[in-house]
Amino acid sequence: MGEPGPGSSNSSSDDDQHHQGAASPGVPPTPPPPPPPPQKTVSLLQPSQKKKHHKGKVFRVFRSVFRSFPIITPACKFPSLPMGLPDAHRATISGNRITGTLFGYRKGRVSLSIQENPRCLPTLVVELTMQTAALQKELASGMVRIALECEKRPDKMDKTKLLEEPMWTMYCNGKKGGFSVKREANEEDLGVMELLRPVSMGAGVLPGNSDVEGSDGELAYMRAHFEHVIGSKDSETLYMLSPDGNSGPELSIFFIRI
Helix, strand or coil: CCCCCHHHHHHHHHHHHHHHHCCCCCCCCCCCCCCCCCCCCCCCECCCCCCCCCHHHHHHHHHHHHHCCCCCECCECCCCCCCHHHHHHHCHHHCEEEEEEEEEECCCEEEEEEECCCCECCCEEEEEEEEHHHHHHHHHCCEEEEEEEECCCCCCCCCCCHHHCCEEEEEECCEEEEEEEECCCCHHHHHHHHHCCCCCCEEEEEECCHHHHCCCCEEEEEEEEEEEEEEECCEEEEEEECCCCCCCCEEEEEEEEC
16 A cells, blocks of 8 residues: 555644634633723822912911810820920911821721822822721820821931921820831822812711722721911921811821921
8 A cells, every 4th residue: 555645644634633623513612801901090180389378367277276286184295296386386377278088998007198189189198007996986085186206317408398208106195106107199099089089078988999808898088178287397287177167076187307
């Protein structure tokens, strides 16, 4: 018998590959992979760089400052506030209104976001050394004083602004905590600010990130207007303003460099 030629062998191999590649009758083809999820769009605006002067608000700011002064008693001492209080008192004319948001998972740490208004990107995000549940408990008592203290730099020529410092020691109602850290707004921070864009003030919960806190995780938030008072280059204060001026918890946040 003669040996098959080269052409005959190649034809048989091609037929086998053709039959192997064809889909079996009755078996649906494998569906293509789903498209990647669309990226979240952020419509928040860049904050303006203009320095605002509210001379017409001097009396209202003066009144809000005195209403929000810490009550210093032997049972609740503020070891880091001697420099901040007189400066804030002297510089009420520099106060302007900003939007502040405290948010965090119930079992996680609280973050503070400062915005020019709810439609703008954050100008400052600080991760506080405090659990969300602990802050909610303090707010239920009606008065919260948070002091964020950092040390002056040895280089006298250093021009770092107070709110650009990377780290502060935190005190809450006179009790010393750990270190609070400034950080850049991440994707989750921007997502929260985007969801809260229509909210000028209020408190509630948002659906949590299941990858972080599990399917039952919730992100609690509290947003309000704050009076931003600049006492000096080493002292700035945020006083929370209540909608009706006299109800709800009182919250003040002191940034101090000593």
